[in-house]
Amino acid sequence: MKKQNPATDHTTALRSRAEQILQHGLSGTLDPAELQPDDIRALFHDLQVHQIELEMQNDELRCTQEALETARDRYTDLFDFAPVGYFTLNKEDKIVEANLTAAQLLRSDRSRLLGMPFSAFVSPESRHHYRRLQRRLESERWSTSDDITLMRSDGEACQVQLNCSNTTGDDSGEIRIAVADIRERKLLEERRDLFFSIASHELRTPVTTLTLALEMLVNSDTGLFSPDQATMLDTAWAGARRLQRLVGEILEMRRTDRGAMNYRTQIVELSPLLRDAVEQCRVLATPRNIELELRESRVELWVDVDADRLVQVMFNLLSNALHFSPRDGRVVIESRQSGEHARVSVTDQGPGVPDIFREHVFEPFAQANPSLEDDDNRQHLGLGLSIARNIIQRFGGKIGFSSTPHVATTFYFELPVHRGTA
Numbered sequence: 001m002k003k004q005n006p007a008t009d010h011t012t013a014l015r016s017r018a019e020q021i022l023q024h025g026l027s028g029t030l031d032p033a034e035l036q037p038d039d040i041r042a043l044f045h046d047l048q049v050h051q052i053e054l055e056m057q058n059d060e061l062r063c064t065q066e067a068l069e070t071a072r073d074r075y076t077d078l079f080d081f082a083p084v085g086y087f088t089l090n091k092e093d094k095i096v097e098a099n100l101t102a103a104q105l106l107r108s109d110r111s112r113l114l115g116m117p118f119s120a121f122v123s124p125e126s127r128h129h130y131r132r133l134q135r136r137l138e139s140e141r142w143s144t145s146d147d148i149t150l151m152r153s154d155g156e157a158c159q160v161q162l163n164c165s166n167t168t169g170d171d172s173g174e175i176r177i178a179v180a181d182i183r184e185r186k187l188l189e190e191r192r193d194l195f196f197s198i199a200s201h202e203l204r205t206p207v208t209t210l211t212l213a214l215e216m217l218v219n220s221d222t223g224l225f226s227p228d229q230a231t232m233l234d235t236a237w238a239g240a241r242r243l244q245r246l247v248g249e250i251l252e253m254r255r256t257d258r259g260a261m262n263y264r265t266q267i268v269e270l271s272p273l274l275r276d277a278v279e280q281c282r283v284l285a286t287p288r289n290i291e292l293e294l295r296e297s298r299v300e301l302w303v304d305v306d307a308d309r310l311v312q313v314m315f316n317l318l319s320n321a322l323h324f325s326p327r328d329g330r331v332v333i334e335s336r337q338s339g340e341h342a343r344v345s346v347t348d349q350g351p352g353v354p355d356i357f358r359e360h361v362f363e364p365f366a367q368a369n370p371s372l373e374d375d376d377n378r379q380h381l382g383l384g385l386s387i388a389r390n391i392i393q394r395f396g397g398k399i400g401f402s403s404t405p406h407v408a409t410t411f412y413f414e415l416p417v418h419r420g421t422a
Contacts, residue, residue: 079099080099080100080101081099081100081101082099082101083101083180084101084178084179084180085098085099085101085102085103085104085105085106085178085179085180086098086099086101086102086176086177086178086179087102087118087176087177087179088174088175088176088177089118089174089175089176089177090173090174091173091174092117093117093118093119093134094115094116094117094118095113095114095115095116095117095118096114096115096174097114098110098113098114102179105150105152105158105160105179105181106121106150106152106153107152107153107154107156108152108153112153118177119131121150121151121152122148122149122150122151123148123149123150123151123157125149126148126149126150129146129148130148130162132396133146133162133164134175135396135416136396136416137164137165137166137175144163144164144165145161145162145163145164146161146162147159147160147161147162147182148160148162150179158181158183159181159182159183159186160179160180160181160182161179161180161182162177162178162179163177163178163179163180164176164177165177203247204244204247204248207240207243207244207247208244210240211237211240211241211243211244214233214236214237214240215237217233217237218233218234218237263306263309263394264306264308265304265305265306265395266304266305266306266307267302267303267304267418268302268303268305268307269300269301269302270297270301270302270303270335270342270344270415271296271297271300271301271335273307273310273311273314274294274296274314274333274335274344275294276311277311277314277315277318278292278294278314278318278333280311280315281315281318281319281322284318284319284322285322285331288322288325288327288328288329289327289328290322290325290327290328290329290330290331291329291330291331292318292330292331292333293330293331293332293333294333294334295332295333295334295335296335297335297336297337297342299337301335301337301342301417302417302418302419303342303395303415303416303417303418304395304396304415304416304418305395305415306395309391309395310391310395312387312388312391313387313388313391313392313413314333314344314346316384316385316387316388317346317384317385317388317411318331318333318346319384320384320385320411321346321347321348321350321409321411322348324348324350324351324409325348325349325350326349326350329348329349329350330349331346331347331348331349332345332346332347333345333346333347334347337417338414340416340417341397341414341415341416341417342414342415342416342417343412343413343414344412344413344414344415345410345411345412346410346411346412347408347409347410348408348409349406349407349408349409350406350409351405351406352403352404352405352406352407352408352409353401353403353405353409354405358403361385361401362385362386362388362389362399363386385411388413392413392415395415396415396416397413397414397415397416398413398414399411399412399413399414400412400413
């Protein structure tokens with residue numbers, strides 16, 4: 001059976017409706033046989049005016065159509081020849097749209113890509129990470145970016161950056177992906193990391209030696225130093241220890257930035273990890289008589305993490321809170337379930353985060369008061385929050401903060417909840 005053209009059906013229906021309106025108008029108000037010459041001339045004039053109006057409207061429509069076609073062609077060119085590859089995936093992870101750059105990146109014809117699952121091009125070592133990205137995009141409308149390895153049609157591996165988004169504004173379940181080849185960037189990063197590793201190694205050895213030597217002199221009881229010399233020696237030892245910690249934290253930050261840290265993730269209960277972190281920080285809280293109050297969730301929360309790394313995150317958040325808390329103050333640690341996520345917060349009663357500093361809180365070496373000469377700052381070189389952010393994001397979570405100056409400042413992170421035990 002021949003399929004009807006929707007446009008033809010619409011035109012036919014419109015003509016039928018117009019004829020009905022005309023027939024109704026003639027039969028209800030006007031008999032053509034009774035028309036006088038002046039009436040005919042008036043009707044003829046009206047018809048000519050309507051004809052001219054229709055011709056003008058048709059000209060405008062043609063101009064609009066030409067402009068739309070020009071804009072469409074321009075958009076098509078920009079889309080196809082953009083410097084990054086673009087994919088649109090449906091809810092089954094199948095490719096429904098791809099530009100020419102994406103096809104060239106995968107070394108495949110665009111027609112062959114359509115209908116194929118995008119995960120088929122993800123390398124085996126990156127599939128677990130890609131599935132984690134999918135779960136994040138399915139759980140809420142947001143955008144995310146990460147580096148993974150794709151396999152081209154000819155079998156060659158290609159390192160790319162994925163920028164994924166499901167913010168389509170509808171319930172289609174479509175995911176938009178922008179893919180950028182990062183081989184040159186990775187090469188530059190490898191060269192930088194090589195330089196960084198060599199420099200750090202050359203720094204760590206003499207700094208460690210210097211620190212140990214100064215520690216031996218400070219702890220010696222020879223009586224060879226005057227009070228001023230002893231004070232200078234203590235200052236030098238404190239500076240050497242700060243430099244040693246700085247080198248160690250820089251190395252830690254670099255490992256998290258480039259994904260070189262070893263993660264042994266498993267599904268574990270959250271509460272024991274929080275208790276462990278709190279106990280580790282009590283030694284920092286006691287000298288200033290700061291109370292650590294742990295408020296655990298009433299329900300068991302299980303998360304897929306590396307336990308040691310999560311304790312490290314908690315230690316960084318707690319030490320940061322203790323650093324800014326007033327003497328005899330209180331730091332509250334709370335865990336609870338928030339939808340499909342486990343939310344952990346650390347709240348202190350310190351001065352808060354200045355407005356001009358809010359955008360830089362999680363940046364490396366960022367501090368509202370970064371003086372290294374202040375003894376209270378010697379444990380805080382501005383890397384702890386940056387490291388915490390990298391670790392939480394690696395676990396598929398997110399981290400943030402809220403602050404009311406001199407009332408309460410809360411740093412929190414959220415991780416997907418897993419049902420049942422490991």
